[in-house]
Amino acid sequence: METYYDPADLARFAEISEGAPELAKKFFEYYGAVFAEGELTEREKALIALAVAHAIQCPYCIDAYTQTCLEKGVSIEEMTEAVHVSCAIRGGASLVHGTQMRKIAKKLSM
Amino acid sequence: MAVDAHSAVGPAIDNSCLECRPEPFFKTLARHGLEIKRDRTDTLQINVGFYCNQVCRHCHLEAGPGRLEIMDLHTMNDVVAYAGRSGFQTVDITGGAPEMNPHIEYLIEDIAPLAGRIMLRSNLTALGNKQTDDLIKLCCRHRVVIVASLPSVKTSQTDSQRGKGVMDASIAMLRKLNNFGYGQAGTGLELNLVSSPSGAFLTASQAQSEKRFRDDLERKYGLVFNNLFTFANVPLGRFRSWLQESGNLDRYEQRLAESFNPCTIQGLMCRTLVSVSWDGYLFDCDFNLALRAYLGGLKKHVSEMEGAPEAETRIPIGDHCYACTAGAGFT
Numbered sequence: 001m002e003t004y005y006d007p008a009d010l011a012r013f014a015e016i017s018e019g020a021p022e023l024a025k026k027f028f029e030y031y032g033a034v035f036a037e038g039e040l041t042e043r044e045k046a047l048i049a050l051a052v053a054h055a056i057q058c059p060y061c062i063d064a065y066t067q068t069c070l071e072k073g074v075s076i077e078e079m080t081e082a083v084h085v086s087c088a089i090r091g092g093a094s095l096v097h098g099t100q101m102r103k104i105a106k107k108l109s110m
Numbered sequence: 111m112a113v114d115a116h117s118a119v120g121p122a123i124d125n126s127c128l129e130c131r132p133e134p135f136f137k138t139l140a141r142h143g144l145e146i147k148r149d150r151t152d153t154l155q156i157n158v159g160f161y162c163n164q165v166c167r168h169c170h171l172e173a174g175p176g177r178l179e180i181m182d183l184h185t186m187n188d189v190v191a192y193a194g195r196s197g198f199q200t201v202d203i204t205g206g207a208p209e210m211n212p213h214i215e216y217l218i219e220d221i222a223p224l225a226g227r228i229m230l231r232s233n234l235t236a237l238g239n240k241q242t243d244d245l246i247k248l249c250c251r252h253r254v255v256i257v258a259s260l261p262s263v264k265t266s267q268t269d270s271q272r273g274k275g276v277m278d279a280s281i282a283m284l285r286k287l288n289n290f291g292y293g294q295a296g297t298g299l300e301l302n303l304v305s306s307p308s309g310a311f312l313t314a315s316q317a318q319s320e321k322r323f324r325d326d327l328e329r330k331y332g333l334v335f336n337n338l339f340t341f342a343n344v345p346l347g348r349f350r351s352w353l354q355e356s357g358n359l360d361r362y363e364q365r366l367a368e369s370f371n372p373c374t375i376q377g378l379m380c381r382t383l384v385s386v387s388w389d390g391y392l393f394d395c396d397f398n399l400a401l402r403a404y405l406g407g408l409k410k411h412v413s414e415m416e417g418a419p420e421a422e423t424r425i426p427i428g429d430h431c432y433a434c435t436a437g438a439g440f441t
Contacts, residue, residue, distance in 0.1 A: 003281065041318065042315075042318070043314070043318065067311050070307065070311040071307070071311045071312045071313065071314060072314050072315075072318070073262070073314035073318070073319055073322060075262070075264040075266065075267060077264070079264065089173060
């Protein structure tokens with residue numbers, strides 16, 4: 001069955017540079033620099049990427065960063081906690097908007 | 111650090127092309143203008159048999175309790191005589207679980223005076239199966255370097271690779287080794303750990319892993335060690351079967367090939383090591399031993415060898431060699 005997401009498409013990511021090679025070059029250089037060891041370790045950055053991948057629900061990124069995390073020595077328990085962080089922030093972001101609802105409801109109500 | 115599109119969004123990017131087969135290893139070497147030839151051989155690796163108390167899912171030799179191929183005393187004498195006429199700097203004893211060979215103490219006693227450095231590869235649990243600590247005491251006496259398998263500091267990962275309860279037993283044995291002085295500063299008793307991934311993925315950086323192991327083992331268990339080595343699993347034997355059954359083989363092989371690092375060739379262990387199997391035949395490494403790809407392509411028994419293999423002789427290669435040339439390599 002055809003789907004919009006095909007795992008094989010991930011290998012074709014490089015083709016994105018054909019439309020705008022200079023922009024792609026800048027992006028990929030930036031990308032590499034972001035994930036290099038810095039104040040944060042590569043391992044920490046991989047865990048952040050995994051959590052963000054779940055927040056934005058990108059299947060390519062989840063696939064890629066699950067593997068990266070394993071290769072950086074991250075355990076499934078640690079990855080699961082990172083996903084819960086993502087979940088908590090997403091859920092909390094919805095819930096905290098309840099203050100707006102409450103303010104508006106209060107203003108409109110007698 | 112500049113990267114290309116294949117590096118962005120992590121390593122899985124190229125692996126998703128499941129139809130793609132990796133370029134044959136010999137072609138990759140040729141493309142880089144490289145070849146693998148023997149250097150001066152300074153290490154004798156002795157595989158004393160495939161008998162083991164564990165059935166590790168990544169084992170390229172498919173070692174286990176059902177494997178009865180064990181080096182006998184006659185072959186051991188041939189090996190000791192070979193070491194005596196060849197002048198190896200290092201002797202590296204492996205298996206299976208070498209502790210389970212009934213003649214292991216005899217081998218260590220006889221070969222220790224013939225080499226500057228003796229290494230014993232241990233899965234830690236077999237060392238603990240001994241009724242007494244005589245083998246550990248013997249290792250202390252001969253300053254045998256113990257190279258112990260510990261895939262992860264996480265119980266779930268260690269047990270999933272090596273069997274239920276292995277982590278706890280390994281920690282108990284590491285504690286005993288520490289008590290004997292192994293891994294402790296100033297004792298001269300070296301305890302090194304080996305970590306290989308518990309799945310179809312590559313290893314973490316050796317330096318980063320060593321720091322994490324050191325911190326975690328010290329904090330959680332009060333354990334110390336000297337060095338940690340990280341190795342990629344070689345897609346042979348039981349590990350290959352698991353890769354096939356789990357649908358990971360193509361992707362894993364592709365990942366290894368993509369991680370080919372030409373800088374690893376110079377330091378490959380097969381260039382300076384000769385491996386002798388339980389039945390006395392010679393190989394360029396333990397992986398070629400698993401494939402029965404003989405030393406230099408010729409079947410030769412240790413009793414027929416005049417000395418260490420000559421430099422510049424060719425080493426049989428295959429696609430399994432990608433595991434030793436991926437990333438930082440296999441030493």
